[in-house]
Amino acid sequence: MVHPHVGVATAVRILALDLSLTGTGVCCPDGSLWVIRTEPRRGMTRLAYIRDRIQHEVEVYEPDVVVLEGYSFASTGRAGISLGELGGAIRLALFCWGVPYVDIPPTNRARYAAGKGNANKDLVLQQAVFRSGRVFDDNNAADAWWLWQMALAHYEPESRLLVKVPQTHLDGLTKVPWVEIGKGTA
Numbered sequence: 001m002v003h004p005h006v007g008v009a010t011a012v013r014i015l016a017l018d019l020s021l022t023g024t025g026v027c028c029p030d031g032s033l034w035v036i037r038t039e040p041r042r043g044m045t046r047l048a049y050i051r052d053r054i055q056h057e058v059e060v061y062e063p064d065v066v067v068l069e070g071y072s073f074a075s076t077g078r079a080g081i082s083l084g085e086l087g088g089a090i091r092l093a094l095f096c097w098g099v100p101y102v103d104i105p106p107t108n109r110a111r112y113a114a115g116k117g118n119a120n121k122d123l124v125l126q127q128a129v130f131r132s133g134r135v136f137d138d139n140n141a142a143d144a145w146w147l148w149q150m151a152l153a154h155y156e157p158e159s160r161l162l163v164k165v166p167q168t169h170l171d172g173l174t175k176v177p178w179v180e181i182g183k184g185t186a
Contacts, residue, residue, distance in 0.1 A: 012155045012181065015063035016148035017054065018140045019086050021079075024050055025144030029061050031161055033134075033141045047089050054090060058097055064181040066094055067151045069143055070103035100179045104147055112153075112165065112172025113146045131163040154178050 018025035024036040036053045038046045058066075071087055094101045107117035113124045121139040128142035129135070136142040152162045153173055 011159075012065070012151075013061055013063045014065055014067060014148055014151040014155065015057055015061055016067045016144045016151060017090070018069045018143035018147060019050075019083070019090060020140050021046060021082055021086060023138060023140045024054075025138070025140030025142070026054075026057060027141075027144040027148035028057065029063060031145075031148070033136065033145060035137050035141050047086055050086060051089055051093050055093065055097070058094075058099055063099060065151065065155070065179065066099055066101040067147045068101055068103055069109060069147060070105040072106050100181055102151065102177060102179055104150060104176050108172045108174075108176055109143060109146050109150065110172070112150050112169050115166065115169050117172075131165065150176070155181065 013029040014027075015029060016025075016027040022038055024038075026034050026036060028034075036050055038049055041049050057063075068087070068090070071084065091101065110119040110124055111117040113119065113127045119127075121143070124146060125136060125139050125142040128145055132145065134145075136145065149163060149165075150173060152159050153170070154176070155178075156162070
C-alpha cells in the first residue's frame with residue numbers, strides 16, 4: 001500500500017534512522033521508508049556499508065536534521081559493543097558531514113508511539129500500522145517512521161504528514177535533546 005502523502009515535501013528535511021546491524025530502518029524526508037540490509041557482511045565491512053548507504057541518503061536529501069534512536073543500554077555482550085560501534089561511526093560521520101542530529105531515547109520513542117516507555121517493538125509496529133495505515137517491512141522501519149513523526153511533531157507541528165497521537169503520548173517529546181536547525185550544530 002502506498003501512503004497518500006509519500007513524495008510530499010516538508011519545509012524541514014528530516015531523515016530518521018533506526019540503527020541496526022542487520023536492518024537499519026530509514027525514513028526519508030518525504031516519508032518513504034526502506035531498510036538497509038547488511039547480510040552477509042560482518043565487522044568493519046558492515047559498518048562501512050551502513051555508513052556509505054546513509055551518506056548516500058544525506059547527499060540525496062540534504063537533511064536539515066537527522067534523528068536517531070539513542071543507545072539501548074539493555075544491549076549486552078558482543079551485540080552491545082557492535083551496536084555502540086555502529087552508533088559511534090554514524091554519529092561521527094554526521095558530525096564530519098556537518099549534519100545536525102538528535103538522539104531520541106528508545107523509551108521516548110516507545111512512549112510517543114504506544115503511550116508507555118516500556119512498549120515492546122511489536123506494539124510499536126502495531127501502532128505504526130494503526131496510526132498510518134501503512135505496511136512496514138519490519139520493526140526497524142516502523143521505529144524509523146516513529147522517529148520521523150516525533151521530529152515532525154517538534155519541528156513542523158502543522159505538517160499534514162504528521163499523524164495524530166493521544167495527548168498522553170506527547171510526553172515522549174519531552175526530555176529529547178532537540179537541536180536548533182540551520183545553525184550547523186551537532
